[in-house]
Amino acid sequence: MGYAIGVDVGGTFTDVVLRDTSGAISVAKCLSTPYDPIAGIVSGVTRALGGRDPAQVTRVVHATTLATNAVLERKGPRVAYVTTQGFRAAIPLGRYARVEEDRYDLRFTPPPPPVAPGDCFEVVERVTARGAVLTPLDHDSVRRAAAEIVRRGISSAAVCLLHAYANPSHERQVAGILRESIGNVVISSEVWPEIREYERATTTIMSAYIGPLMASYLSQLRERLAAIGIDAPIHVMESSGGVISAELAARRAVATIESGPAAGVLAAAGAGFADVISFDMGGTTAKACVVRGGRPEITHEFHVGGKGSFGGRRAGTGVPIKTPAIDLAEVGAGGGSVAWLDPAGALRVGPHSSGASPGPACYGLGGSDPTVTDANLILGYLSPTLSTTPPSDPLSPALSPTSSSIPPSDPLSTASSSTSPSAPSSDPPSGWDSGGIALSAALAEKALDRLAGPLGVTREEAAYAVHEIVSASMASAVHVVTVQRGIDPRGFALVAFGGAGPMHAARVAERFGIGTVVVPEHCGVASAAGLLAGDLSTDRVLSRLDAPDPEGLFTALAAEAAADLGVSPEGPDVRVSRSADVRFKGQSHDLTVGWTPARHDLESRFRDRYAEVYGIRQSGEIELVSYRVRVTAPAAGPPPSTPRHPTSTAPTTPSRSTRAAYFPELGGYTEIPVHTRDTLDGDLPGPAVIEDAESTIVVPPSWTATLSATRAVHLTSQLSERVPWPMP
Structure with a gap:
């Protein structure tokens, strides 16, 4: 039995978890490399191996946002759409719901369809909903469509004929003719043969759109892992929480669109409670999902890139995908979310994120916009002495973590200035590790001062306002998956993970009267650990x-x-x-x-x-x-264990200390104890902070922290019974 590796690539960090032959866990957390995601993966895997023989790796499980990003950013190849005569206009017409600010826009312009009207083609054929042939397939009409597709220089085609789920013979014949001249042809009866032609068509189109990208990406990943000595099978997490081979993921790429969030929910489902709310807050987004009876809720249709109130994506927005997926709500709120002033002078947080490049201002890598991480550092929730030197790594060039040649942007430099956040200015160095970033309190203070001035408040008040606003935004995602669906969240435990989740979990729970918060071991890389739990x-x-x-x-x-x-x-x-x-x-x-x-x-x-x-x-x-x-x-491999002293590539703070942290109910800054899981003995009343190698747990006043037998930190509230029915 060899090593198993889980890799989760997020918008800010790439997390790697290695499980050795005894079941012990080692972790590595690196800044993601958006220009080349595989570079961050290779660096993180190298760190997690820590000198072990890479030839002993027998399994690599990967969660990726490649498919999602391709759909959102429209970076895939041009696709032709082929359908039954009379139905060519279904995709260009589409279905659009005007939600949020679009409801008041008199000049609302619908988003472009997934396929341009000129790239939609018809063929002569027709079958009934029960599969009987009404009109035989006209092969000449298919050849004419193929010739025009080639003339337009299109190399990928999606075929979705009416009622092909009931009788796929015409689709297969169309595909056979198209493949004589077109390299990539996808048919709906092979992708997802389900009733409702519009959703089946968009699912097939997206499969043709992202399939070539996924195949190329996984092929490159296999080659570059082989270059460092790993020749193990690569598996990919699919949207419904299962694990499939890389070869199958390339053929059914549309099934991987919600790959990353699914892994985190699996980790929450294994937290030891039957009914939980999974709460995952990373650097870019926050996600919530309900798990009942140990099983997450599954939906058979979701929308990519859709809009909606309170973290829920509304039908008629985005691109509908008909494939099983873990049912979750997502908001653009994370540790890297940028705080900014709208034209009316109101404070907003997110959805734009500083990402891995340039990152929060306190990283010292060129970012200057105030972020949630900067606010939490000023409030004393994060330690400014997390680490002091960059890692020594041949993949990572020497660069002072507190200096940068990138000139900081300053959109909030005057009291009259109000703007949305600036875009990232460059990519981080390959292999840059979060364990080598010294958090600069001075840079965070400078960033927050540019908010405090226009708002007319103190730096600390501005920082806490950012903390409160982002907590409210994340609570909206919890509201969508519970209260809006008739579920009383007070009977659930909130399982918090992600790099930023444990800092905000208790405050989010307070809004709903949830009295128990669970922070699992390795919470900062829980999604990567969840990959190894998937069958x-x-x-x-x-x-x-x-x-x-x-x-x-x-x-x-x-x-x-x-x-x-x-x-x-x-x-x-x-x-x-x-x-x-x-x-x-x-x-x-x-x-x-x-x-x-x-x-x-x-x-x-x-x-x-x-x-x-x-x-x-x-x-x-x-x-x-x-x-x-x-x-x-079942996937092969040793069962996970909970070693008393897990290894990690990220350094930790001293075992026990104190520092000042801001809690408004106590009048401001208060000296609080700072623990690690190793120093947590018995009940720890709040306020307090518990620091992990990859995350930090904030224990507010009126909460108590205890360490369970599985080394999970349980937070218990004394206020939950007095909280009324939750409101958004």
């Missing part, structure tokens, strides 16, 4: 109205999914879960329920689920719309 897993779906043989459909779907994982559906330890999408006849939307062949039991499950979602009980005839299977196989 090999993949999903299949097929829409069939009134299928005569559901058992045969389930068997075929399970065989396809198992083949993708390289296992047998009847193999030992292989689990096959079945579910179906059910609706009342006459309704257009359906709900997913666990499968049972007994019709009466299936109807009962559906009605219970209907009442849970909509709050009313209905009666009537039901119909089955789609059939789903999920095949799961």
